[in-house]
Amino acid sequence: MNTTTQHQPAVDLATRVRQRRLALGLSRADAARRAGLSIAAIDRIESRPSAMTAGDLLRLVEALDTTVSDLVGTEPPEHPERGLGPIHPTLEGMARSECLTMLQTSDIGRIAYQAANQLTVVPVTFCLHEGLIVFRTAEDSTIAQYALESVAFQVDRIDDGMHEGWSVLVSGTVRPATDEEAAQVLELVEPWADGNRDTCMVIEPVQVSGRRLRTW
Structure with a gap:
């Protein structure tokens, strides 16, 4: 389908x-x-x-x-x-514009970065604002200390039952948000974790790619 x-x-x-x-x-x-x-x-x-x-x-x-x-x-x-019939998944590439549209439909993703010589992957809530990925974190978190460090960011939606979904991968750099950026997006991102997470961070995308798995 x-x-x-x-x-x-x-x-x-x-x-x-x-x-x-x-x-x-x-x-x-x-x-x-x-x-x-x-x-x-x-x-x-x-x-x-x-x-x-x-x-x-x-x-x-x-x-x-x-x-x-x-x-x-x-x-x-x-x-x-009767029924759904056989599932025939097809993997397709996604254009950058479609990837950005998918990012706008989501509010949680995973950021991957180097910390203590190890690759760390953590989920964060985020919003896409003027082409930038913005998320909030604690002031004393490791990622909050980064300035123009390389990171990867992934968002996906998977339907296990239908063998269907999509995935968007962003490669870029992360930095603290400017005061102006923070003022514009602070209320647009609501962290799920408790505690003070008022430090806004920005991912500047360099490469954006995505794939979609459809069933027919």
Whole structure:
């Protein structure tokens, strides 16, 4: 099965999902609970569904008591087969513009950097602001001491059941945010970990690449 954006413009899919949810009298929290997704995922699907996988689509179809054809606006096949049929994953490269779009649909990624002569990988919440990746950390953390050091940053979304997903890899340098940058993005990034994490760091991308795994 292909992702839904190849059948109909994303805005149409977002509208159908929202209209169907409202017709059932469901809040976004209700829809998220019934579909086994997060409220943030429902919010993204209703505004930027390009990041939705086939697995998400099937969960939404069941949660909203509808059909794939009705939700994505396509006619059913002349001789529909029962079930999903065999999975045929295809790996595709992603253009830089598509990679940046995927980064905008996410709020958590992994940063890889050298610390004490070892490669360290940690998850961070982030936002993409004017082409820069911004995250918050503790003032005394190792990464907060870096200034124009080389790092790698990865964001992905994987659907194990459908063997489908995408991954974006950014190579660049990390530095403390300027006072102006910090003032603009401080409220846009909410760390999940507790403690004081008001030190804003910026990753300046040098290379951006990505791959998408689709099932047909």
